[in-house]
Amino acid sequence: MTQLPLAPRRRALLAALAAAPLATPALLRAQGLPVLRVGNQKGGLRSLLDVSGQARDLPYRIEWSEFPAAAPLLEALNAHAIDAGSQGDLAFLSVFANGAPIKAVGATRHDPKSQAILVRGDSKAGSLADLRGKRIAGNRGGWGQYLVRAALKREGIAPEEITLVPLGPVDAALAFRSGAVDAWAIWEPYISIELAGFGARVLVDGTGLTPTVNFISVHDAVLRDKRALVQDLLLRQQRGFAWALDHIPEFARSTSDLTRIPEPMLRRAYEVQRTRSVPIDAPLVAELQAASDLAVEFGVFSRPVRVQDALDTSFGLTG
Numbered sequence: 001m002t003q004l005p006l007a008p009r010r011r012a013l014l015a016a017l018a019a020a021p022l023a024t025p026a027l028l029r030a031q032g033l034p035v036l037r038v039g040n041q042k043g044g045l046r047s048l049l050d051v052s053g054q055a056r057d058l059p060y061r062i063e064w065s066e067f068p069a070a071a072p073l074l075e076a077l078n079a080h081a082i083d084a085g086s087q088g089d090l091a092f093l094s095v096f097a098n099g100a101p102i103k104a105v106g107a108t109r110h111d112p113k114s115q116a117i118l119v120r121g122d123s124k125a126g127s128l129a130d131l132r133g134k135r136i137a138g139n140r141g142g143w144g145q146y147l148v149r150a151a152l153k154r155e156g157i158a159p160e161e162i163t164l165v166p167l168g169p170v171d172a173a174l175a176f177r178s179g180a181v182d183a184w185a186i187w188e189p190y191i192s193i194e195l196a197g198f199g200a201r202v203l204v205d206g207t208g209l210t211p212t213v214n215f216i217s218v219h220d221a222v223l224r225d226k227r228a229l230v231q232d233l234l235l236r237q238q239r240g241f242a243w244a245l246d247h248i249p250e251f252a253r254s255t256s257d258l259t260r261i262p263e264p265m266l267r268r269a270y271e272v273q274r275t276r277s278v279p280i281d282a283p284l285v286a287e288l289q290a291a292s293d294l295a296v297e298f299g300v301f302s303r304p305v306r307v308q309d310a311l312d313t314s315f316g317l318t319g
Contacts, residue, residue: 034060036229039073039085041066042189043255043266045216045237051254052243054236060229069168070142074217077102083222084230088187089213090300091142093292097305103223103312104215106234107280108241110273114188115147115206121199123182128152128204131183132161137175138185140166141300143210146291147185149298150209159298176200189261189269196265211291213284214275223312231315238277245276280313 040046046064049055055062067073070087077085078100092104117136119125125134128151138144145164152159165172165181169190176184177198184194194200206212216237218230244251252266259266278284288307295301 033058034226034229035063036060036226036233037063037065037081037083038233039065039067039076039082041069041073041086043259043261045086047255047258048240048244048251049236051251052240052247054240054243059232062233068170069139071139071168074100074102077217077219080219080221082219083226084216084218084233086214086216088143089211089215089288090146090291090295091139092215092217093288093295093305093307093310094141094301096310097301097303101220102217102310103220104217104280104310105223105230105312105315106216106237107278107284108214108237108275109278110188110212110214110275112206112208112210112212114191114269114273115143115210115212116186116191116202117147117151117204118176118184118186118191118194118200119182119203120176120179121201123201125183125203128155129157131203132157134182135163135165135180136183136185137165137167137172137181139168139172140164143187143206143212144172144185146295146298146300147204147206147210149300150294151204153298154209188273189266192265192269192272193261196268197262211287213278213288234315241275241277244270245274280311280315285311 038045065076065082067076070091073085073087074091074095076082078095096102117128125131136148138148145166148162148164149159152162165175167175169186172181172184172186173190175181176194183203191202216234222230248267248270252263252270255261255266256263285308292301292305292307296304
């Protein structure tokens with residue numbers, strides 16, 4: 001290895017020593033900040049905070065963990081491997097009903113069209129009745145299973161007249177595209193991916209069938225130990241979604257960079273969702289209680305749940 005002459009080497013050493021006092025305080029500050037461990041799904045909250053500017057000047061450090069769906073995220077939250085995360089209302093309530101030490105502390109709402117039962121473009125099905133005797137993929141214990149059962153009930157179709165195939169989004173996408181299942185109950189951005197990328201079409205959407213609420217939920221210990229951090233995260237999410245409603249192209253571009261989902265598909269998904277923060281108040285509790293009671297009837301929940309016990313209303317966000 002070629003060595004520098006003595007004088008240049010001395011100058012390089014002096015420059016490094018001079019720079020060290022500038023770098024060290026920043027490193028020490030970062031190490032000294034409290035940490036909030038947040039679970040993230042496919043772009044999601046992380047992308048929102050980054051592109052909206054809400055990730056700047058955090059008085060704490062976020063350690064992100066990436067999850068493909070709500071189920072593994074909630075498993076991690078139940079085990080306190082993470083402190084907080086975002087997931088759909090029914091997935092959260094299903095885990096809470098089974099005794100997980102978690103609480104929902106903040107809520108957002110999507111347009112119900114952001115859930116749908118899809119069929120392939122070459123399917124002859126023109127209505128839900130045409131799926132009698134067919135196979136429909138959907139996640140068990142969450143939006144997919146609930147949407148299928150709610151749609152069947154509205155149409156007067158007995159649940160045993162179709163076969164629900166319990167699959168998460170990744171496996172369901174492969175089964176749907178290959179023809180192993182005839183339909184797929186899914187949500188955005190997967191709907192937009194299938195419509196724009198694979199020629200699928202919507203057979204039934206969630207309008208009038210599902211609340212379509214997302215929660216930020218936390219482990220119970222976090223309410224005691226990191227309450228101020230959670231409050232700050234909720235406020236940043238609220239401001240982020242308010243910004244995103246008027247900046248959908250920028251939000252889609254940022255999430256596309258993170259997830260490699262094509263930007264036009266994400267732009268369509270966000271335009272359909274129109275996500276906004278909503279307060280955890282009495283009307284929301286009543287709406288979710290009615291949905292939870294149906295979820296027991298539909299077999300989505302294994303036992304009844306008292307929704308009020310699952311929600312922490314003390315953070316005072318107004319939506």
